[in-house]
Amino acid sequence: MIHYFVGSFGHFLVILAFVSSIVASVSFFKASNNNSSWLRFGQYAFYLHAICIIGVLTVLFFIINRQYFEYHYAWNYSSKYLPIYYQISSFWNGQEGSFLLWMFWNVILGLVLLRTNKFWKPSVMTIMSFNQVFLTSMILGVIIFDLKLGSSPFLLLRDVIQDNIFKINPDFIPADGNGLNPLLQNYWMVIHPPTLFLGFASTVVPFAFAIAGIWRGKYKEWIRPALPWAQFSALVLGIGILMGAYWAYETLNFGGYWNWDPVENAIYVPWLTLVAGMHTMIAHKKSDSALKVSVILVVVTYILILYSTFLTRSGVLGETSVHSFTDLGLSGQLLIFLLVFIIGSTLLLVRKWKNLSGKKEEVSTYSREFWIFMGATVLCLMAFQVLVPTSIPVWNEILGIFGINSNLAPPADQIEFYSKFQLWFAIGLAILSGTGQFFWWKKADPEKLKKELRNPVIIALLVSSIIILFGRIKEIGFILLLTAAVYSIVANVKILLSLRKTNFRLSGGSVTHIGIAMMLIGILFSSGYSKIISKNNTGLLWSKEFPEEMNQNNLLLFQNEPRQMGEYSLLFRGMRKKIKKYGYVDANSLLPTDDPLKLIVSKDVAKGEAIVIKRGDTVSVINPENSYFEIKYSKENGKDFTLYPRIQVNELMGTLSSPDIKRTLTADLYTHISNLADPDQEPDWSETEEVKIKIGDTFFINDYVAKFIEMERINELPNVILGPEDVAVKAIIEIQGEYENYLAEPIYLIKDRMAGRIPETISEVASRITILNIHPQEDSFTFGVNTTQKDWIILEAVEKPWINILWLGTFFLVIGLSIAITRRYEEFSKMKSKNLE
């Protein structure tokens, strides 16, 4: 039975949320002239809006959780066996759900702003509510005058997909859903999207304060309340980006944490401008300069957030990105959203531009503002350099409008292309962030500065020369980046030490800058010196047509055949499944049942000496789609370890290969499977080799020693009913493998006077054994043996030195920004309690 009510109720809530956001916008707008009744009304409208949005989320979750597969959203992104934490993840598998997440955070931010502000309440909330109008319209799903407005998450499956089944039976409900994209089935994907969207959503707050400030004639005052929000936003967005990078590193197989994919860039660019804006705001607080720049950067950041939404959701990226959303026909609406905010804020800024002037005097080279301003410029150039090529599909579209057929594609080697600029900008940033911190006072005289800087420069040069020498760093760009980053750390540590004696609450900046410098060093080593250790070093190429400089980066491993790779000896031991309570279990000793989550063990499983699972036991598999490949790494010094790279086979979404990583203090060893023998394909068997033997005889199967132990009569066979006349026997043959022994039990049966043969395949020795004939007079038996290629995998192994410095740096970044937020928020609270804001 189709559950109509929940969907209609959800849709009703969406419409109510849309209407209430319009009411809230208008009321708050009217309230900006100190009209307290409009303000109260606006607040109620916003509370109603908040209840509706949370209601919509609850209803959608209810539909997913109750497995109402008559709804397209539940059917398309969830399935019966999806655990509850991944049911939450299915929210951000689709566009509508991720819009909802964004709106949810906006609502929470709006409620916080309502609580924490007095003077700013009506004007800031006007912009917050107005923003919500556009976002809610994206999931509205109504048709006005033939115009489709938004795409509702509460559509019934039959309304989305034209399938013949609905003509026959309109009430048809599929038994199971498509399931969650396997890429999202990762714990990072439970926490990364909410974090990223909180970062996304929070960029509207400084924007709202800036616009409200200019609109209400508080040209400078908006900075105080906006600054802690800008810092919060920079922190959360930064964490979101890094979580995404970490997820990509752990789950995807491109061998790194950053791929310069348009979707990654689309968030990196506004983050850079936001960080730049945050710095100019700080500069303004000290000296009254940089007001215009701060306004522009805060406004540009939010517009870039909207632009990145447009890029990733309108389908314009097409094939240039691996993880943009499919087009829901929202591109027009998204474009209007973007244009309204661009045109609206530009008009406002142009009208009030002359009121925004600060001081006219030239900024001195020895002032703090000068250095902050330089840093902000470098950040903006970094953003610009990424924005221009990322927008290539947009340029093509724009040229297309003017009738020019443009076929520009992104640079062929994106990493090299972006790095060659970003590297030099990063050097600039490191130098500036090290030096800028010394200008606590407005103007330092050259003599004093020299004295301050002398020791950090000497220490930095000393330390970095040692690293360069021992690390054999030769590239000039890397040498400079390393030196600059080490200098930044030393200089900021010096400041930190001097602050320890005075006021630790001011240390946010230096701690953050230490974090950034560490991240730069971590990126420099882990990416710049990332080494493929599975390289083909024979120098032989299969085809002469390949250019000579072409390298083969992968290694072929046959099961149980060791191979040398650099200093390691590699041994592929076979395919494993991850079983609840017991961990990795050999896939060959597991048999399927009707329930995909339950498996029967066909062979005793031992861990060490003790047998932990007995033959015939039923065990639970954690995810039946996942297979793990046990690879033993042995080193001459005896430091062995085992890695389990993963392959996830999902019928609908294809195959996904995820690495396993051996982490040590100094480097990560990253291994992923590039390809493997298709388990569903019937192998090419060799011609049958016949052996005639007696019980107790020893013979060879595919060069392995085998012993014919005995012949047993059996009374039961799976899937075969034996009559009184029928006979079945099985042979027990023990094969001595490299690492363990295997039992082969081929069956011979006579049923209804016909001979039947059930061969047994032992994939570890790549052989199939059949009882061909029984010779009662001679007391002997003829076996047929077929052999094939052993199971194989192809893997790529990459070493990433000092990647831990990158992750450690991110912790410093988080701590530093948190200290800074606390300080700036206290400043704002003080002013508010004096009833000034």
Next chain:
Amino acid sequence: MRKSHIFGILVIAIAIAVIVSTAGDASSYVTFKEARVIADGGNKAKIHVVGTLKKNKKNEIIGIEESPDKLSFRFVMIDENSEEQVVLYANPIPQDFEKSEQVVVVGAYHEEAFVADKILLKCPSKYQEEEIKI
């Protein structure tokens, strides 16, 4: 000239350098025919070609030839002008390669063969299912 003017000119110069380098390094979507013209002109730039895998009448993919060590392979690709071209790739066959409905190769001609640096696959309705399986 004031310091801020020099600074401004410097920023504009870098911005122009960024645009010029983007225009210079940007690749392009071309057909094999155009790619050959580019290569014959001595230009070693890597380009993008969009196409499909060659199939026989029974809709089976043909022309894939794997090296004995499975670490590299060649295949026949048909571009948007229906031109056939053998493409070489010094990496194992990507997973789901044969299921893809569209292939984008990034690479360049090396003498007669097209050598791909990167293969991008577009798999059928990866995130949006159009049919219901019962």
